[in-house]
Amino acid sequence: MAKENKTQYAILGMLSIAPMSGYDIRATIKKSTANFWAESDGQLYPALAMLTKQGLVVCAAAKDCGARGKKLYCLTQQGRQALQTWLELPPENQSIRNELLLKLFFGANLSSSMNQERLALYRYQLKIQLNDLLMTQQDLQRRFPDSTHLPYWLMSLRYGIRLTEAKLAWCETEIEHLKRLEQ
Amino acid sequence: MAKENKTQYAILGMLSIAPMSGYDIRATIKKSTANFWAESDGQLYPALAMLTKQGLVVCAAAKDCGARGKKLYCLTQQGRQALQTWLELPPENQSIRNELLLKLFFGANLSSSMNQERLALYRYQLKIQLNDLLMTQQDLQRRFPDSTHLPYWLMSLRYGIRLTEAKLAWCETEIEHLKRLEQ
DNA sequence: TCGCACATGTAACGCGTTACATGATTAC
DNA sequence: GTAATCATGTAACGCGTTACATGTGCGA
Numbered sequence: 001m002a003k004e005n006k007t008q009y010a011i012l013g014m015l016s017i018a019p020m021s022g023y024d025i026r027a028t029i030k031k032s033t034a035n036f037w038a039e040s041d042g043q044l045y046p047a048l049a050m051l052t053k054q055g056l057v058v059c060a061a062a063k064d065c066g067a068r069g070k071k072l073y074c075l076t077q078q079g080r081q082a083l084q085t086w087l088e089l090p091p092e093n094q095s096i097r098n099e100l101l102l103k104l105f106f107g108a109n110l111s112s113s114m115n116q117e118r119l120a121l122y123r124y125q126l127k128i129q130l131n132d133l134l135m136t137q138q139d140l141q142r143r144f145p146d147s148t149h150l151p152y153w154l155m156s157l158r159y160g161i162r163l164t165e166a167k168l169a170w171c172e173t174e175i176e177h178l179k180r181l182e183q
Numbered sequence: 184m185a186k187e188n189k190t191q192y193a194i195l196g197m198l199s200i201a202p203m204s205g206y207d208i209r210a211t212i213k214k215s216t217a218n219f220w221a222e223s224d225g226q227l228y229p230a231l232a233m234l235t236k237q238g239l240v241v242c243a244a245a246k247d248c249g250a251r252g253k254k255l256y257c258l259t260q261q262g263r264q265a266l267q268t269w270l271e272l273p274p275e276n277q278s279i280r281n282e283l284l285l286k287l288f289f290g291a292n293l294s295s296s297m298n299q300e301r302l303a304l305y306r307y308q309l310k311i312q313l314n315d316l317l318m319t320q321q322d323l324q325r326r327f328p329d330s331t332h333l334p335y336w337l338m339s340l341r342y343g344i345r346l347t348e349a350k351l352a353w354c355e356t357e358i359e360h361l362k363r364l365e366q
Numbered sequence: 367t368c369g370c371a372c373a374t375g376t377a378a379c380g381c382g383t384t385a386c387a388t389g390a391t392t393a394c
Numbered sequence: 395g396t397a398a399t400c401a402t403g404t405a406a407c408g409c410g411t412t413a414c415a416t417g418t419g420c421g422a
Contacts, residue, residue, distance in 0.1 A: 003383065005409065006282065013289040023373050036284035040411055045375050070373065087293055090304070091282035095382085099189065099274035101219035101342060106196040107335035110270055115335075121273070151364055152290035152298075155357050159284060159350075166349035167342075174338050181334055186411065188381065206401050223383055228403050253401065278410085 003092075007039055007047040008056075012075065012083040015057060017149060019074045022048050032140075032153065035133065035160035048073060056082050116178050123171040130164045133157060186275075190222055190230040191239075195258065195266040198240060200332060202257045205231050215323075215336065218316065218343035231256060239265050299361050306354040313347045316340060 010033075014025045022045055029039050051057045056079035060072040075083070100122060107115045137157050144150050193216075197208045205228055212222050234240045239262035243255040258266070283305060290298045320340050327333050 003409070006280065006285075007410085010285060013285065013292075016289060016292055021373075022375090026373095033285065033288060036279055036281040037288075038278040038280065040278075041375080042377090042412070043410060049375090083289070084292060087286055087289060088297070091286050091301075094280045094282060095221040095223075096219055097189065097221065097277045098219040099277060101339050102189075102193060102196065102216065103270055103274050104342075105216055105220075105335055105339045106199060106266070106270060107338070108332045109196075109199055109267060114271070118274075149291045151360070152288055155290070155360070156284050156288045158357070159287075159353055162349045162353045163346060166345045170342055170345045174341070177334070177338070186381070190382085204401075205403090209401095224403080225384070225405090226382060232403090 005043075005047065007043045008051055009083065009086045010037060010039060011044070011047055011051060012056065012079055012086075015073055015075045016080065016083055019060070019072050021070045021072055023070065031136070033156070035129075036156065051079065055079075112178050112182050116175055119171050119175050119178070123168060123175070126164055126168045126171065130161065130168065133160050133164060137161070188226075188230065190226045191234055192266065192269045193220060193222060194227070194230055194234060195239065195262055195269075198256055198258045199263065199266055202243070202255050204253045204255055206253065214319070216339070218312075219339065234262065238262075295361050295365050299358055302354050302358050302361070306351060306358070309347055309351045309354065313344065313351065316343050316347060320344070 010029065011025060014020060014028055017028075020028065025048075026039065026041070026044055029037065048057070052059055052073075055076055057073045058076055060074065100118070103118070104115065137154065140150065140153055140157070144153075147153075193212065194208055197203060197211055200211075203211065208231075209222065209224070209227055212220065231240070235242055235256075238259055240256045241259055243257065283301070287298065287301070320337065323333065323336055323340070327336075330336075
């Protein structure tokens, strides 16, 4: 009835790259997939516990967990299989909800300058985002030059870069549009 | 604690354009904001009922509702004020979850051809989307040449067009990338 | 010794989707 | 008459966010 939990697959995918702790997964997601995938703590840890119970991941013995009680998780054969099965399915497209766009769609209810300010703020945020993405790109290429994952990581990064550039260009032209409209 | 219900504002916004029934709102959302905002039936009608109870919208008397029991809703002064207040707040950005991108991020677990097929299918879907957007653009300009809303509707449309074009261009280059990688 | 980053979790809350349910009107 | 579209709702379900709770180890 309701949608299937995708958090588990994000976790399995991350563990297919390397064994990690919950904290590592969280950090990796924030660093590398933040542009197209987010997870919240409240999902991550329960999902890890469930995957363990289902035998899709195993937690290294407490001994090997290093300091600070870090729990290192590994994919099991079943886990790898479950990931594979999911990866091969066609991706479902989530419903989109972009509040900025919705507010602009109703922009006739606001002053033109209000809308311009909104766009200008967005442009500013996009510039920062773009910069981050470009830095991450360099960073990845330097740190994992030989990883089999690198081409795919760069692919998803370029998606972010392209989209952010397109949004920026859109912002510029729309601000100009509004300025001209005022006169 | 949890997030505020945004459906109500989408409804108020739609009613700021013209009085509408629930069915009309639904149809309008599907036609015009589908690219950045979606609503499901299960949210729409209860939200309308709640807005009525709160006095933010009123339902025209049953008499005036036309055939088929259609209920025509109008904004009240309070409703207009509530919309205004919300519009002026900075937009919150929803967390993004793009399953296609996540699957590509883990693409090293699949064959190169599988990833290529995935991208090719996406490219096909994007072309259709782009076409729809361009048609809608013409349609809007023809049907509402003098509406104060038109500039903002076109703005949100151009966002969709720009983004879709960027995604398409990205698709093309990535398919080429993968082809070259295979050799 | 004080604060920050590391590290793992739980509970409340309600949003949003899906599926179900129902009936009228129009067009062929 | 019968299918499609118009039209309005309800109920189940669980996903995902936010806030809370707790403790460790390292560096300044």
